[in-house]
Amino acid sequence: MKECGTVADLLAGKKVFCIGIKGTGMASLAIMMKNAGACVCGCDTAEVFMTDAILESHGLSSLKGFSADLLPSSIDIVVHSSAWTDENCPVLRRARSEVPSVWSYPGMLACLSRSTRMYAVAGTHGKTTTTGCAAWLLSLPSRRSFPFFSVFGSAVRVMGEDLPGKEPPLCGPWQGDECAVVEACEYKDHFLDYRVRGALVTSVDFDHPDFFPDHKAVEKTFRRFVLGIQPGGFLLCCTDDSGARALAAYARRHRPDLMVHGYGFASGGIFSLRDVLPHGNSSLSGGHEYRMKLFGDRVFSSRLHGRALVGDVVGGSLLAAFMVLDRPHPDLYLDEDALITDEVLPTVVGTLLRDAQRYPGCLGRTEEEFTSSDDIIFMDDYAHHPAEIRASLDSLRRKYPQRRLVVAFSPHTASRTRAFLDDFARELGKCDFLVIQGTYASARGDADRDNDGARMLCEKIASRKSGERSAGACLPVFAPDEGEAIKILAQWLMSGDLCITMGAGNNREMSRKVLLARGTGSLS
Structure with a gap:
C-alpha cells in the first residue's frame, strides 16, 4: 500500500465522494474528512437511517441510489463501503476508471494509519461505546487542543450540560492529525491492515459466521492483530471476557515488548474494578457506582448501567489516558484545580474517569429515545448478537426492575441467525413480550429467503416459553413486515412498559x- 503523506495533506481541499455514505462507519469517516477540510458528498439507498440526521447535522447529505451518473466530475478520492463491489454498484465501477484514488472503507482507514499514530479499539462487542467514550473525553473543552481525530460507528449523544446550544452529536471529530482512535472491526480480517501503535480489545467472541468458520478462527485473527501492533506499543484487554483475557495472556508470552494491562471486574491488576453496591445495582443517584484498585476506596460512577457498559466506559477512559501519555512531551490536559500526584498515570486516569461520569453513551446503544405522556419509555438498542442481548437486557432489568420489557427484534443477516439460533432463543426468551421481525436485508447480500430463519427463531422461543404461560409469559409473535410489528406493539403496550427496538x-x-398507532399518549 502506498504511503499517504500526512492526513491533513491527504484530505485538505480534496473532493471526496463516499459510496454508501449512510453506513455508520462511513458516515463517521465522511464527517471526519469534512472536518479535516475535504469537500465531501456521497450516495446511498433512499431508505432513511439514523445516520441521515447525523449527516445533515454536520452539513452533509446523500444522493439517492448507485447509478453511474451520480459520480461528480473532478473527484479526487472515492471511498466505498465494503458492502458495495464492482458487481453490484455501477457508480463504483465508473469510479475505478475515472478517479485516481479509490478506497474501501477499511482500506481508507489502513491508509490513514500509515500517516498518523493510530490507536484501535477492537473486539466482538462494545467497540463503538468504548471508542466513542475515548473520543468524547479527548474532545471535551479542557482537551480541545489535543491533536487527534476519530472514526467510529455511531455518534455520541448530546447532553445539555456537556454541549450547550444546538451543536450536533459528536461524530468524526477532528482536532489534528498527530494521532487517531478508530473502531477496528475483525470482519474479513479488515483490522489486520491497520498500522497500530496501541490497541484495546473489549472481547473475543464468535461472530460473522459468513466469514469465520468457528471460534478458533476468530481467536486466530485477533492473535494476528496483536502480533501486528507496533514494537513498544501497548495492549489493553477487558478481562471480564474470557476471550480477551486469553488474548492478554497470549500477548504477554509472544509480545514481551508490549505494555499489556487488563481491566474490569475480573481483573487482578491496578485497573481492577469492584461494585459499590451488590450485583451492580444502581445507586439512589441513578448511576452505576464502582471502585478501581488504583484509587483505593474512591468511588466513580457511570450514567450507563450494567457491568458490560461500565467496562466500556472504563476502557475508553484508560485508552484516552494512554493516548495522552504516549507522546515525547505529554500535556496532561488537567483542570486548574486537579491534584497532581507523584505518579502521573493515576493523576491522568483519575481525571478522565471523573469526566467519564458524564459520558452519555452513543446513539442506538441502549438509548432512551423518549417517554410518552402515559409513561411508556421507548428505547433503541443495537444489540444483534446473543451476548449483546444478554448484556442489554440485564442492564435494563436492573435499571427498570418494575417495567415490562416489550421488545421488537430485527435479526441481522441470515447466517448469524442460523448459527446462533439456540443462543438467540435463550436470551430473547427473557423478554416479557417479543415481536420477531423479518431478517434485515443488509447490503452484504446475506439475506434470509422467505424469512425462514426469523420464523425458526420465533418458533424456537415459543417452544421454550410455552411452559411459562401460566406465570403470565406471552409467546413471541412473528411480524413479516413493519406494519404488522407496529400493530402488535400498539396492542400490547401499557402504561409503565419499556418498549425496545433492538x-x-x-x-x-x-x-x-x-x-401514533396506539392513539393514546403522546410525546411528553
Missing part, C-alpha cells in the same frame, strides 16, 4: 409510529 436492522423509527 437489532442491527433499521427498526429505530418504529417507536414514534407505534405511539
Whole structure:
C-alpha cells in the first residue's frame, strides 16, 4: 500500500465522494474528512437511517441510489463501503476508471494509519461505546487542543450540560492529525491492515459466521492483530471476557515488548474494578457506582448501567489516558484545580474517569429515545448478537426492575441467525413480550429467503416459553413486515412498559409510529 503523506495533506481541499455514505462507519469517516477540510458528498439507498440526521447535522447529505451518473466530475478520492463491489454498484465501477484514488472503507482507514499514530479499539462487542467514550473525553473543552481525530460507528449523544446550544452529536471529530482512535472491526480480517501503535480489545467472541468458520478462527485473527501492533506499543484487554483475557495472556508470552494491562471486574491488576453496591445495582443517584484498585476506596460512577457498559466506559477512559501519555512531551490536559500526584498515570486516569461520569453513551446503544405522556419509555438498542442481548437486557432489568420489557427484534443477516439460533432463543426468551421481525436485508447480500430463519427463531422461543404461560409469559409473535410489528406493539403496550427496538436492522423509527398507532399518549 502506498504511503499517504500526512492526513491533513491527504484530505485538505480534496473532493471526496463516499459510496454508501449512510453506513455508520462511513458516515463517521465522511464527517471526519469534512472536518479535516475535504469537500465531501456521497450516495446511498433512499431508505432513511439514523445516520441521515447525523449527516445533515454536520452539513452533509446523500444522493439517492448507485447509478453511474451520480459520480461528480473532478473527484479526487472515492471511498466505498465494503458492502458495495464492482458487481453490484455501477457508480463504483465508473469510479475505478475515472478517479485516481479509490478506497474501501477499511482500506481508507489502513491508509490513514500509515500517516498518523493510530490507536484501535477492537473486539466482538462494545467497540463503538468504548471508542466513542475515548473520543468524547479527548474532545471535551479542557482537551480541545489535543491533536487527534476519530472514526467510529455511531455518534455520541448530546447532553445539555456537556454541549450547550444546538451543536450536533459528536461524530468524526477532528482536532489534528498527530494521532487517531478508530473502531477496528475483525470482519474479513479488515483490522489486520491497520498500522497500530496501541490497541484495546473489549472481547473475543464468535461472530460473522459468513466469514469465520468457528471460534478458533476468530481467536486466530485477533492473535494476528496483536502480533501486528507496533514494537513498544501497548495492549489493553477487558478481562471480564474470557476471550480477551486469553488474548492478554497470549500477548504477554509472544509480545514481551508490549505494555499489556487488563481491566474490569475480573481483573487482578491496578485497573481492577469492584461494585459499590451488590450485583451492580444502581445507586439512589441513578448511576452505576464502582471502585478501581488504583484509587483505593474512591468511588466513580457511570450514567450507563450494567457491568458490560461500565467496562466500556472504563476502557475508553484508560485508552484516552494512554493516548495522552504516549507522546515525547505529554500535556496532561488537567483542570486548574486537579491534584497532581507523584505518579502521573493515576493523576491522568483519575481525571478522565471523573469526566467519564458524564459520558452519555452513543446513539442506538441502549438509548432512551423518549417517554410518552402515559409513561411508556421507548428505547433503541443495537444489540444483534446473543451476548449483546444478554448484556442489554440485564442492564435494563436492573435499571427498570418494575417495567415490562416489550421488545421488537430485527435479526441481522441470515447466517448469524442460523448459527446462533439456540443462543438467540435463550436470551430473547427473557423478554416479557417479543415481536420477531423479518431478517434485515443488509447490503452484504446475506439475506434470509422467505424469512425462514426469523420464523425458526420465533418458533424456537415459543417452544421454550410455552411452559411459562401460566406465570403470565406471552409467546413471541412473528411480524413479516413493519406494519404488522407496529400493530402488535400498539396492542400490547401499557402504561409503565419499556418498549425496545433492538437489532442491527433499521427498526429505530418504529417507536414514534407505534405511539401514533396506539392513539393514546403522546410525546411528553
